Amino acid sequence: xxxxxxIRRGEIPGLEQWAQTFAPTQQERIQRRDxxxxxxxxxxxxxxxxxxxxxxxxxxxxxQPTPSINPPRPRTLAAGYVRASQTLxxxxxxxxxxxxxxxxxxxxxxxxxxxxxxxFINRVLNRYPYAEIPDLYQPTGMK
Numbered sequence: 001x002x003x004x005x006x007i008r009r010g011e012i013p014g015l016e017q018w019a020q021t022f023a024p025t026q027q028e029r030i031q032r033r034d035x036x037x038x039x040x041x042x043x044x045x046x047x048x049x050x051x052x053x054x055x056x057x058x059x060x061x062x063x064q065p066t067p068s069i070n071p072p073r074p075r076t077l078a079a080g081y082v083r084a085s086q087t088l089x090x091x092x093x094x095x096x097x098x099x100x101x102x103x104x105x106x107x108x109x110x111x112x113x114x115x116x117x118x119x120f121i122n123r124v125l126n127r128y129p130y131a132e133i134p135d136l137y138q139p140t141g142m143k
Contacts, residue, residue: 042084052097052136060089060136066117075118077140081108089133090121097136101129 048059057078058064064078078091081103088100088108107124114120 042082045082045085045087048080048082049133049136055138057091057136057138061091063112064091067115068118069116075116076121079111079117081105081111088125088128089136090117090125091136091138093140095138095140097133098130099133100125101131103128 045060051057052060059080061078061080063080066074066076066079068074068076074093076090076092080089081087082089083105086102086104088103088111089097090100091097103125107128111117111120111125
């Protein structure tokens with residue numbers, strides 16, 4: 001969370017310009033169909049996803065570890081929210097990543113306040129459009 005705030009305040013110079021430079025154009029996005037359900041990524045979100053693919057997921061999942069009512073076997077490991085595209089990303093214990101689209105900021109705020117993110121996902125987030133993001137899968141050794 002602190003990192004996203006630092007980036008937003010401009011304390012890490014050059015990150016946004018770097019992301020803008022290397023982000024795919026809208027035409028490339030359409031051709032590759034990287035974005036399910038018509039969701040559009042801004043340059044910083046694209047960069048955070050690329051970093052997560054490379055193994056550094058702290059930019060995309062700043063909220064880690066997520067709380068759990070069953071700490072030895074949590075359902076979720078990490079989460080993150082991109083306000084620009086209203087996308088909430090969740091990494092589950094098996095390493096799968098799901099993106100929940102058109103999630104308002106207050107739902108993200110509530111997600112961070114709950115004791116059981118798994119229960120919150122079942123009761124609230126599953127009502128929003130969502131899709132698995134296979135490119136971001138990272139095996140965790142947990143089942």
